Amino acid sequence: MTDGTVQPVAIRAARLSDAEGIREIINYEILNGTSIFELEPRTLAAQRTWLQDRSGVHAVLVATPDDGDDTVLGFSSLSPFHTRPAYNTTVENSVYVHQDHRGKGIGRALLVEIIGLAQSHGFHTVIARISGKNETSVAVHQSVGFEVAGVEREVGRKFGRWLDVTVMQLMLRDWTGTPDRA
Known part of the structure; x- marks a missing residue:
């Protein structure tokens, strides 16, 4: 349970050394949640490969405590929306927060940082x-305009039940970077 207090964090580009922290968050969701449709936990090698494949415009950001500690509290990423070239100006975002740090604004x-990055990359x-x-x-x-x-x-089907997916969209030409536009 959280008290709604915003936790101050530092947000930076992910490093290969963040792979284990990201993997811990993802594997918790794979084994316990429905926010990702993977069924098998990721190995550290697979997580490193995933991280290496996301550089440049398809980046990964991590949130860490603002006191210099490198513990990964959460991460966000941009991925290609589709492999066909006509979709190249569209990206899909992902945001995951460690289960012990949810409800604190991380x-x-x-999300705000990864949107700004997508916008600066011309998506x-x-x-x-x-x-x-x-x-x-x-x-x-x-809350940020989607x-x-x-x-x-x-x-999708996970834990013996069918799952829906809500598709949300943000047009970057309209995004001012100001949260709570809605």
Whole structure:
């Protein structure tokens, strides 16, 4: 349980040394949550490869305590939306926060930073695909300007149940960088 206090963090580009911290967050979600449709925990080698594949415009950011500690509290990333070339100006974002640090504003801070990065890299739009009726993630995305574009019904199956995916979209030409535009 959190008291709603915003936790001060430093946000920076991910380093290869952050792979284990990112993997811990992802593996918790793989084993316990529905925010990711993977079923098998990631190895450290696979997490390092994932991190190495996301550089340049498809970057990964991490949030760490603002006291210089390098503990990964959460991360955000930009990924190609689709492999076909006509989609090159669209990216998909992901945001994950360690289960012990949720509700402290870290996810929102990461989201604002990754959107700014997408905008500075010249992308036109950002897509968020939010699974498992994650109302908190939908609300955080809405608070920075994302709008619901649709719902993909029962497209995933995890823990013996069908899962919907809420598709949200932010047009970067309209984004001012000011949270709570909605």
